[in-house]
Amino acid sequence: TGEEVTTVSEGQQVICHPVMTCGTCRPCRQGEDMYCENVAFPGLTHDGGFAEYLGTNERAVIPLPDGVDPAEIAPHADAGITAYHAVKKAVAELNPGDTAVVIGVGGLGHIGVQCLDAMSAADIVALDLKESARELARELGARHALDPTDDVRSEIDALTDGTGAAQILDFVGADETTALGPDIAAAGGDHHVVGYGGHVHEPAQTLVDGEMAYRGTLVGRYTELQELVALVERREVDLRTSRYDLSEINAVAERLEHGDIEGRAVITP
Template sequence: MRAARLHEYTDEMHDALSIDDVPRPEADGPDDVVVEIEGAGWCQTDNHVIEGMWTEYVPQELPLTLGHENAGIVAEIGENVETVEEGQPVICHPVRTCGVCRPCRLGEDMYCENVAFPGLTHDGGFAEYLLTNERAVIPLEEAIDPTDIAPHADAGITAYHAVKKAVADLNPGDTAVVIGVGGLGHIGIQCLDAMSAADIVALDIKPEARELADELGAQETLDPNTEDVPAEIEAFTDGTGAQQILDFVGADGTTALGPDIGAAGADLHVVGYGGHVHEPAQTLVDGEFGYRGTLVGRYAELQELVALVERGEVELHTTRYDLDEINTVAEKLEHGEIEGRAVIEP
């Protein structure tokens, strides 16, 4: 089968991956599931993997097939698999988990002690077929196109996971700020609108992104390059500040914005990454401001997000690309030239 593989770390996206012929995976294990990939979303994390940013956090052995936002049709199942059958459309939770360690027993899929992460630690879905397991696949209604829904496997579940934590501390009339209305942020706005009665203020430097935020339910949009965001948030909230802030950018400038716009007891959920948090300890003590990290989400949360998709509450803005265009996609995302999410069709 054909697969897009990383052979060496590089900052040059235009030729980062090569299209190789590799053996098709088989369902040799009793719980294995082989999925014929219909769509695999390209994520900023893929760029970071190419750059070698993840080598300090997870074991990686090159060459590696990237792609961790995967959906398709079940092609083969192991002898013990009962929840899905061949020919069934599915979306894949990003990680294969063991189910027996303590984090798995607690439902914390991302903390599995025996986790395998296709696209980061094992071969992923920028290929014709993907090996995963029964614990990772969620059946889809026939009306749902696996190609369109694929980015929800990471972008969607990550945004949903952050929003679900934020919603727990949002009351009707409170204000939630969304920083960055890109591939994740536009999902986050829809989840906030569907799951809370808070007012939403969206920040983005791109006019088209602010227009999209307005269409998706934001009550206010701001351009951080031309407007005084703290003053505007203060005015919008009558001096209270935002109770919850979701940072889908994760740059130094956006994480630093949190204490200036947050209410007492506010949280800034760091979803995007690449920058740093540089704040005096007193910033966290005064007003009990908190930074909270976001690592994808639980299997059950992907089920919940799929339910929102099936109800028409959350829609993805996607552009499709052939597998041969893989490096073009990497380069476009590196230069901020992709609106919404890019989906590879192997």
């Protein structure tokens, strides 16, 4: 640790918010870490990440509670915080009895289901092509899990007595999934776009008629990572991880590219 660091000491276990922020710009003052005007992102704008040591700043670290294993919680620094950030925005709009749809129960989606279950009394409906993912969703708190190749619109219609889903969390972000929004959203509902790769192709009138909105999601705030650590400590959120040694990094990256990694891969130096 540097000489001027006062809030943590050498050897202390921490989780890092993914970016280094300045603390003095207006977005920082508002707590919007991802909008920091002087942001630095280790691994993207700076070297670091897959190494024995990671250079970061004091503002980015969150001390871990006793009994929380750093390797177990590590994926929350990126995947978890992103899912949590989207869920927190959705939960602010969800009342008990509302329906929330989670599209894609993979690395981020399975965290999203658990956060929703812990933070709201909404009914969770998960969509995934894989039966194993649908089973996982039910295990983690989803009331229903549907195959997206079925007639999702009429199934959501039946489950909500024609009201539709108040909030949709799209962890896939493909053309097919963004197109579901207008079909299944309740009036005034939101379709949160977390995953990306596809496009949003909707007539402007669709958004006007149903007062629905597409909302983007980029990682999350430092304070949200603190809140997620609190959920993990309370055993509300459980992660599926597999561990690898730093020397295996290239092989792991290749397996990741081919979709051969179960849960989230954690590299231990």
